[in-house]
Amino acid sequence: MIWSRSLVPTLRENPRQAENLSHRILLRAGFVRPLGSGLYNLLPFGLRVTQKITQIIREEMNRIGGQEMFLSALSPRSLWDKSGRWDAYGDDMFRLRDRKAQDMALCPTHEEIVALIASKELRSYKELPQIWYQFQTKFRDEPRPRGGVLRTRQFTMKDSYSFDLDYEGLDRSFNLHHEAYSRAFTRMGHRFFVVEASGGLMGTGESAEFMVEASSGEDTSFVCPGCEYRANAEVAQGKPIPAPTLEAKREKIHTPGLKTVEEVAGFLDVKPSQLVKSLLYMRGGKPLLVLLRGDYELSEEKLKRTFGEDIVPATDEDARRYMGASLGFLGPQGIEVATYADKSLEGSDIYAVGANEDDYHIVGISLSGEANIREYLDLRRVRAGDICPKCDAVLTEKNTIELGHIFKLGTKYSEAIGARVVDEKGADRAIVMGSYGIGIERSMAALVDQYYADERMAWPVTVAPYEVEVISLGEAEVSSKIYDELSEIGVEAALDDRDVTPGVKFADADLVGIPYRIVVGPRGLKQGKVDIKNVATGEIITVRKEDAATKVRELLTKEKKDVGSS
RNA sequence: CGGGGAGUAGCGUAGUCCGGUUUAACGCGCCUGCUUUGGGAGCAGGAGAUCGGGGGUUCGAAUCCCCCCUCCCCGACCA
Numbered sequence: 001m002i003w004s005r006s007l008v009p010t011l012r013e014n015p016r017q018a019e020n021l022s023h024r025i026l027l028r029a030g031f032v033r034p035l036g037s038g039l040y041n042l043l044p045f046g047l048r049v050t051q052k053i054t055q056i057i058r059e060e061m062n063r064i065g066g067q068e069m070f071l072s073a074l075s076p077r078s079l080w081d082k083s084g085r086w087d088a089y090g091d092d093m094f095r096l097r098d099r100k101a102q103d104m105a106l107c108p109t110h111e112e113i114v115a116l117i118a119s120k121e122l123r124s125y126k127e128l129p130q131i132w133y134q135f136q137t138k139f140r141d142e143p144r145p146r147g148g149v150l151r152t153r154q155f156t157m158k159d160s161y162s163f164d165l166d167y168e169g170l171d172r173s174f175n176l177h178h179e180a181y182s183r184a185f186t187r188m189g190h191r192f193f194v195v196e197a198s199g200g201l202m203g204t205g206e207s208a209e210f211m212v213e214a215s216s217g218e219d220t221s222f223v224c225p226g227c228e229y230r231a232n233a234e235v236a237q238g239k240p241i242p243a244p245t246l247e248a249k250r251e252k253i254h255t256p257g258l259k260t261v262e263e264v265a266g267f268l269d270v271k272p273s274q275l276v277k278s279l280l281y282m283r284g285g286k287p288l289l290v291l292l293r294g295d296y297e298l299s300e301e302k303l304k305r306t307f308g309e310d311i312v313p314a315t316d317e318d319a320r321r322y323m324g325a326s327l328g329f330l331g332p333q334g335i336e337v338a339t340y341a342d343k344s345l346e347g348s349d350i351y352a353v354g355a356n357e358d359d360y361h362i363v364g365i366s367l368s369g370e371a372n373i374r375e376y377l378d379l380r381r382v383r384a385g386d387i388c389p390k391c392d393a394v395l396t397e398k399n400t401i402e403l404g405h406i407f408k409l410g411t412k413y414s415e416a417i418g419a420r421v422v423d424e425k426g427a428d429r430a431i432v433m434g435s436y437g438i439g440i441e442r443s444m445a446a447l448v449d450q451y452y453a454d455e456r457m458a459w460p461v462t463v464a465p466y467e468v469e470v471i472s473l474g475e476a477e478v479s480s481k482i483y484d485e486l487s488e489i490g491v492e493a494a495l496d497d498r499d500v501t502p503g504v505k506f507a508d509a510d511l512v513g514i515p516y517r518i519v520v521g522p523r524g525l526k527q528g529k530v531d532i533k534n535v536a537t538g539e540i541i542t543v544r545k546e547d548a549a550t551k552v553r554e555l556l557t558k559e560k561k562d563v564g565s566s
Numbered sequence: 567c568g569g570g571g572a573g574u575a576g577c578g579u580a581g582u583c584c585g586g587u588u589u590a591a592c593g594c595g596c597c598u599g600c601u602u603u604g605g606g607a608g609c610a611g612g613a614g615a616u617c618g619g620g621g622g623u624u625c626g627a628a629u630c631c632c633c634c635c636u637c638c639c640c641g642a643c644c645a
Contacts, residue, residue: 012594012606013578017638037637092644109645143567143643151644159645197645207645218644405645437645474603503605510605521604531604 001466001494007044009033010508020216022448023148025457029511031444031465038145038153040441045512048465049444050156053188054135056462057158057438060184064176066131066160071113073137077103079112083416094139094153106139111409111435114161115417118431125165125423128431129173133160135440147216149441150401156441162434163414165423170408170432174206177406177436181210185403188443189460189563191450192403195221196231198301205408210438214449217399222382226393234301237378238386238395240293240344243273246351248364256359259328261294268352268363271295276351276367278330280314280323280337283307287314287322287337289330291373292380293344299381306377329354331362332371339372342379401446404438451536457513458536461559466494468552469514471505473521478545482518482530485549491556509535516555518548 009030017034018024026032031046042050058068080086086093086105094106107113114132122128138157145151162173178194185192190212197209209232211221220233231237248270258264265272275294280287281303288307292298303311319327322337331353332339345351345367352363367373384397411430414420419431444463451458461467468491472479479495486493494514496505502521509517517533524530530548533540534555543551 009576011577016572016578019639034637111645140644144639144641146639157645209645402645407645435645471604499603501603501605501607503603503607506605508606519604523604 003494003496004498008508008512009043010511012507018148020147020150021452022150022214022216022445025448025452025511026148026445029457029513032149032441034148038142038151040149040152042441045465046441046444049447049459049463050440052463053440053443054156054158056187057184057440058135060180060187061131061133061158061160063183064131064180066133066180069132069134071107071110071134071136073107073139075105075107075113077105079116079417080105083112083115083413085112092140092142094141107136108138108140109157109435109437110134110136110159111161111413111433112417115413115419115431115433118163118414118419119417122163122419122421122431125421125429128163128165128421129169130163131160131173131176132163133158133436147218147445149445150216151218152441155439158438158440160436162436163419164432164434165421165429167410167432170410170434173434174406174408177434178208181404181406181436181438184438185210185443187563188463189447189451190403190443193221193223193230195400196235197405198232198234198305205410207405207407209402209406210404211398211400212403212446212450213398214401214446215399216445216449217401219400219402221398221400222384222386222395223398224388224391224393224395226388227391229388229390229395231382233381233397234299236382236395237389238382239389240296240347240380241273241383241385241387242347243293243295244271245348246270246274246364248350248352250362250364250366252355252360252362254359255329255361258361264352264361265294268361270352270363274348274350274352276332276345276353278332278354280319280327280330281307281311282314282318283311287318289323289332289335289337289339290379291332291339291341291345291367291371293342296342296344296380296383298342298379302379302381306379323356325354325356325358329356329358329360331356331365332367332373333362333365334370335372339374340379341367341371341373341376343376344380346376401442401449402439403443403446404436406436407434409433409435451513456510456535458515459513460563461515461556462563464492464513464515466514467492467556468516468518469494469496469509469512470518470520471496471502471509473502473505473519475520475522475525478525478530479520482520482545482548486552489549489553491549491553515559516552518552520545 011028015027018027033041096104135158142153164170192210192212195209195211197207222236223230258267261272265275272294277292277294279290316327323330349366349368353365355362386395414431420428423429470479470483483493483495515535519531529542530545531540531542
């Protein structure tokens, strides 16, 4: 790569719209350019990094027997009607109409497509298991794209799908993906960890996410410092922080207009943890009351997983009809409504609650005495400070970027689309599926978060846009000779031959992050020598100019081996 | 969708509150020439803007009023 003839549009200043680190650096280094909200163009350097990421994943997918395909990004509505996702996807799906007025979707994912292929092409259990994968542009009309390339409306995904006869087979395919992902992310240089996760729109099977800690991360993970427990905030469990027991006689108190936990607790002079939040929901036309300790938040995700997707918050009218009071003054006593409590309330019995009468609360009520609780469930969102569910350490909260997600689907899509095979007894069975995804551009951004330090980037050698950059300080002849030698021995080199001052070249090199640097300048050449710098460590070695190329290759070979084995 | 912020030359900004001395300014970048070259060079000259769009008020609008669009951040939402 000859710099003077290439497009590497670095920026001297921070672009106004870029607030988070990885976005700012990718922009300034000339890797990406925005096109619209959640839309990006990958420029040459950005493309090279994503191609290397892609190739690593491809190798690891092939290693577990994955077969690469390339599926259509455009698909007819009928397929999505079969799975119910034409409706379920809502506004997140890009839809369009063809010239014959047929509804089409720009695929946000490809379960339906692969299930269709399976339904047409797979007949017998003897053809299983199969793993199919692809690198594809996905389209999702996200409500709020953010973080540059971290969450976009069009992005590249490695998605794969496994097809097994039974759930034991699915476990094997799932584990194979777990291994492939671990190897792939390790080779890319990610310092990742794996968390328990939830499936969201995909379904309800077991799933795990591969996370990287990052300041700009938009996911929250809880990590136990004492054991191996790691979970996405959506599913994380924890033992509540113990709350002091409320010492109070039962008393009804006038609390006009006070609805929030802070207002009520402050007025009643109790701790938020001594208050019960009574949250009314409606499911299938029937009311359902959820009780929660005042200092915790409900997890909508857990609520839906426990009671079903159709559960919705009650309106004020619902509250009046079933509870006899407005939202904000509800309590668990003296009512007929089905009541469930979060486990955070188990630690104590006496609490302050809404009186089920507008503008009144009751202090000192006994849940065991007056509330008809059907079951104690895990319904709250865990907080930093909660106790690990598996040991006694205190959980810590981390901002994370989700690199990949592996997910046990089961037969949801194979049933819907009719992907079936006969088993060894000749009986017809729905194929058991799994689905697995890695966001490619996001993986690049996450690496910036991990490897940008001290005002400079240093990509891991396995994914760097180029392996070594030759900086010519007015020494065109020697520089291009070294560059040619590097190219000949198979090292990916960039030659900065521009007619600009040294400062500009060094500044751009710091942004672009090529991990090795050969500086060819008059100072060293007096002794016939050049400098080789390892950008990440800052270590500089001086070698004879004739030896520069082979020395760099040697360093690279060693480092690549280290990355692969770590 | 709720809340906040921002659109002025390729980029970063000032000017906007309080309309007119601004032919819309400054830095960087860009072009030409000379000098310079181990961390974002110096001098001289030059090009580049219908001030996000539309409408209105006014003798006069980047500046005031109305409508619209776009982008960013927080939240809701989200394989």
